[in-house]
Amino acid sequence: MAEDTVSAALTLKDIAREAGVSLATVDRVLHNRPGVRPDTVRRVQETIARNSFQPHVAAAELARGRARRFAFVMPLGSNPFMQQIQAYLSEMSAWLSARRLSIEMVITDVFDPSVLAASLEELAGGNYDGVAVVALDHPSVRAAINDLVDAGGKVVTLVSDVPSSRRHHYVGIDNIAAGRTAGALIGRLVRPGYGSSPGKIAIIAGSQSLRDHAERIFGFNQVMASEFSHLDILPLLEGRDEDDRSEQLISQLLGEHPDIIGLYNVGAGTQGVAKALTEAGRDKQIVFIAHDLTAMTRKLLLQGTLDVAISQNPGHEARAAVRVLLSLARNEPILSEQEKIRIDILMRDNLP
Amino acid sequence: MAEDTVSAALTLKDIAREAGVSLATVDRVLHNRPGVRPDTVRRVQETIARNSFQPHVAAAELARGRARRFAFVMPLGSNPFMQQIQAYLSEMSAWLSARRLSIEMVITDVFDPSVLAASLEELAGGNYDGVAVVALDHPSVRAAINDLVDAGGKVVTLVSDVPSSRRHHYVGIDNIAAGRTAGALIGRLVRPGYGSSPGKIAIIAGSQSLRDHAERIFGFNQVMASEFSHLDILPLLEGRDEDDRSEQLISQLLGEHPDIIGLYNVGAGTQGVAKALTEAGRDKQIVFIAHDLTAMTRKLLLQGTLDVAISQNPGHEARAAVRVLLSLARNEPILSEQEKIRIDILMRDNLP
DNA sequence: CTCAAAATGAGTTGCGTACCTCAAAACGCC
DNA sequence: GGCGTTTTGAGGTACGCAACTCATTTTGAG
Numbered sequence: 141m142a143e144d145t146v147s148a149a150l151t152l153k154d155i156a157r158e159a160g161v162s163l164a165t166v167d168r169v170l171h172n173r174p175g176v177r178p179d180t181v182r183r184v185q186e187t188i189a190r191n192s193f194q195p196h197v198a199a200a201e202l203a204r205g206r207a208r209r210f211a212f213v214m215p216l217g218s219n220p221f222m223q224q225i226q227a228y229l230s231e232m233s234a235w236l237s238a239r240r241l242s243i244e245m246v247i248t249d250v251f252d253p254s255v256l257a258a259s260l261e262e263l264a265g266g267n268y269d270g271v272a273v274v275a276l277d278h279p280s281v282r283a284a285i286n287d288l289v290d291a292g293g294k295v296v297t298l299v300s301d302v303p304s305s306r307r308h309h310y311v312g313i314d315n316i317a318a319g320r321t322a323g324a325l326i327g328r329l330v331r332p333g334y335g336s337s338p339g340k341i342a343i344i345a346g347s348q349s350l351r352d353h354a355e356r357i358f359g360f361n362q363v364m365a366s367e368f369s370h371l372d373i374l375p376l377l378e379g380r381d382e383d384d385r386s387e388q389l390i391s392q393l394l395g396e397h398p399d400i401i402g403l404y405n406v407g408a409g410t411q412g413v414a415k416a417l418t419e420a421g422r423d424k425q426i427v428f429i430a431h432d433l434t435a436m437t438r439k440l441l442l443q444g445t446l447d448v449a450i451s452q453n454p455g456h457e458a459r460a461a462v463r464v465l466l467s468l469a470r471n472e473p474i475l476s477e478q479e480k481i482r483i484d485i486l487m488r489d490n491l492p
Numbered sequence: 493m494a495e496d497t498v499s500a501a502l503t504l505k506d507i508a509r510e511a512g513v514s515l516a517t518v519d520r521v522l523h524n525r526p527g528v529r530p531d532t533v534r535r536v537q538e539t540i541a542r543n544s545f546q547p548h549v550a551a552a553e554l555a556r557g558r559a560r561r562f563a564f565v566m567p568l569g570s571n572p573f574m575q576q577i578q579a580y581l582s583e584m585s586a587w588l589s590a591r592r593l594s595i596e597m598v599i600t601d602v603f604d605p606s607v608l609a610a611s612l613e614e615l616a617g618g619n620y621d622g623v624a625v626v627a628l629d630h631p632s633v634r635a636a637i638n639d640l641v642d643a644g645g646k647v648v649t650l651v652s653d654v655p656s657s658r659r660h661h662y663v664g665i666d667n668i669a670a671g672r673t674a675g676a677l678i679g680r681l682v683r684p685g686y687g688s689s690p691g692k693i694a695i696i697a698g699s700q701s702l703r704d705h706a707e708r709i710f711g712f713n714q715v716m717a718s719e720f721s722h723l724d725i726l727p728l729l730e731g732r733d734e735d736d737r738s739e740q741l742i743s744q745l746l747g748e749h750p751d752i753i754g755l756y757n758v759g760a761g762t763q764g765v766a767k768a769l770t771e772a773g774r775d776k777q778i779v780f781i782a783h784d785l786t787a788m789t790r791k792l793l794l795q796g797t798l799d800v801a802i803s804q805n806p807g808h809e810a811r812a813a814v815r816v817l818l819s820l821a822r823n824e825p826i827l828s829e830q831e832k833i834r835i836d837i838l839m840r841d842n843l844p
Numbered sequence: 845c846t847c848a849a850a851a852t853g854a855g856t857t858g859c860g861t862a863c864c865t866c867a868a869a870a871c872g873c874c
Numbered sequence: 875g876g877c878g879t880t881t882t883g884a885g886g887t888a889c890g891c892a893a894c895t896c897a898t899t900t901t902g903a904g
Contacts, residue, residue: 149589152891161853167892168852171892173893175850197590199550199890201891202554202858202859202890234825237544237546238549238824239549240548240550325839329681359841459827472587472590473586475584478807483842484837485836486837487677487837489669489673490670490672503860504860514882515885516883519862522861522862532882550860552861553889554859554861555861555889557888
């Protein structure tokens with residue numbers, strides 16, 4: 141009887157007692173505040189580790205008072221994937237407000253390095269606890285990100301990374317692997333040509349100068365060269381992610397090459413490409429692979445025009461970015477397995 | 493100046509003032525405690541809704557004092573998928589203890605309805621806040637689940653569902669869709685036979701009486717019949733999820749049928765199946781699809797023996813189960829998009 | 845040994861909610 | 875109008891930690 145070792149959760153007070161110091165000292169150690177001898181710091185940390193003590197997040201959150209503010213820097217325009225991410229962020233509003241978190245959207249031209257860098261520099265004075273940014277990889281953007289980090293904020297790159305910066309985390313996929321996946325699928329799904337040619341593969345992107353597109357193209361070519369070298373890859377077309385232009389380019393290409401058996405659309409403009417395929421009456425013969433799951437690609441998958449959609453889950457990216465920022469702000473470990481974004485292969489039968 | 497509408501977060505006190513009642517009454521309404529006139533209840537709820545007030549979860553968590561206890565009822569034996577789920581749960585220990593949550597594992601024979609039901613009934617007296625269970629669909633199990641629910645606990649079925657029970661949530665995949673996905677992939681990846689036959693497809697499962705296996709087989713056959721009727725599906729083999737037995741069955745089958753072009757393993761025993769394929773020297777010619785990502789299936793994918801692994805993410809299932817139980821216990825809404833388990837198509841190039 | 849600087853102890857306050865008690869007010873019924 | 879019951883108000887305590895102040899002790903340099 142009496143006070144037995146009831147395995148009730150330990151508190152800071154218990155740690156203080158066991159380490160033979162006062163609560164104030166434990167607090168100083170826990171928050172890296174100055175004025176504690178290295179020796180004492182070690183003793184306290186050891187006590188914490190020995191008991192695998194974890195501060196009660198609810199208590200910590202309540203005590204700190206002020207709410208946390210995050211900023212999301214997202215691109216202008218009507219990119220459906222980006223809009224989906226924003227929609228999922230809005231969907232979290234109840235979750236966020238119950239935790240006294242606020243998110244501010246900063247819509248800017250992320251494709252202009254100087255504009256993006258300026259937007260980021262502006263945030264540096266805003267006293268944000270964290271920033272998520274769809275980042276273009278450019279020296280001035282890198283510098284702006286590093287400034288944010290130096291100002292004490294946490295920075296997460298979203299969808300598009302700046303590996304050379306000191307950002308804390310990247311939430312997005314490996315686009316080279318995505319391109320490889322597209323290549324492997326095209327190579328394995330196409331049926332050998334009926335005529336003399338073994339079959340040609342067409343590829344269209346928004347622009348080669350977009351980093352994610354370039355990486356996908358690189359991965360795609362890698363696989364085609366090494367594993368499907370018998371297939372004939374046609375020169376890359378650039379559709380600028382526009383439906384009309386893409387449709388026109390593909391229509392013309394289909395006219396010139398009656399022996400196309402596979403088609404990979406690296407970027408947007410899928411609706412235009414699909415239209416060209418359908419109007420040429422060749423949507424069932426040509427294996428068509430594109431990116432992202434939208435209402436439109438879903439429809440195309442169900443009707444068989446599109447064979448595979450390679451996608452990254454926008455909801456997952458939105459939530460992962462928020463969770464990572466929150467964990468970073470709390471100095472909590474990140475569940476890296478949970479936050480890793482996968483390359484989803486979506487076909488008609490495994491549509492979510 | 494003066495008190496302007498600073499958009500500081502509202503508190504219960506603000507709600508009480510605005511509704512013209514005391515804190516105690518708001519508290520009674522918020523927790524469905526008796527002793528409040530219906531009229532007043534409505535007025536308070538309207539005030540809460542109008543301001544879209546969300547109680548501060550951290551404060552609520554701190555105030556309630558006692559920690560939450562969850563139980564996970566998992567199967568005996570060495571099923572690697574189940575062991576992965578358990579491993580991911582262990583990995584969350586820091587996350588859990590920082591939130592004063594505890595998880596107790598209850599290992600039992602989930603394939604024996606009476607044993608499973610008994611284990612569940614035992615938990616009903618344990619005063620758990622929530623239970624996650626890998627559930628066999630059987631009347632006595634259903635009754636036990638309903639008892640848990642009646643006792644006030646939250647119940648989540650994991651991996652395997654009991655739709656007819658009053659469980660609050662199911663965390664797992666649609667196995668019919670998984671089977672359909674396997675069928676569509678086999679049908680599209682195989683190369684037409686070289687001889688007279690268009691090619692035969694072999695299928696092996698653990699047992700037809702396992703619900704998840706039966707559902708996958710159903711989905712597989714559905715797709716094969718409707719879309720790939722030119723392919724010849726061989727009679728189902730039952731390998732009891734054992735490597736040795738599966739290897740033997742497949743070896744024999746390969747000997748009898750030189751024109752097999754596709755092979756689908758519905759359950760476990762993938763290592764045995766792969767061995768039979770390799771030893772017959774036909775692993776590169778036959779399209780092989782199996783389930784789940786383990787160290788072994790990963791190796792088989794990389795070396796090309798296995799063409800596709802269809803999987804559900806065990807880490808996601810583990811975390812989703814915990815999060816759903818926690819949200820249910822807090823009477824918080826569930827982010828259903830987040831908790832939905834997807835059917836992953838894994839090939840060599842999109843391995844996580 | 846002296847003294848200033850560094851390190852530590854002791855204590856307070858507040859965060860927003862849950863949960864409880866007790867008294868007071870309002871209500872419904874006869 | 876009186877009575878018992880129901881509803882409401884007012885208030886307190888506790889949860890574990892952050893953040894702060896101020897007094898006291900320890901330390902190291904000269």
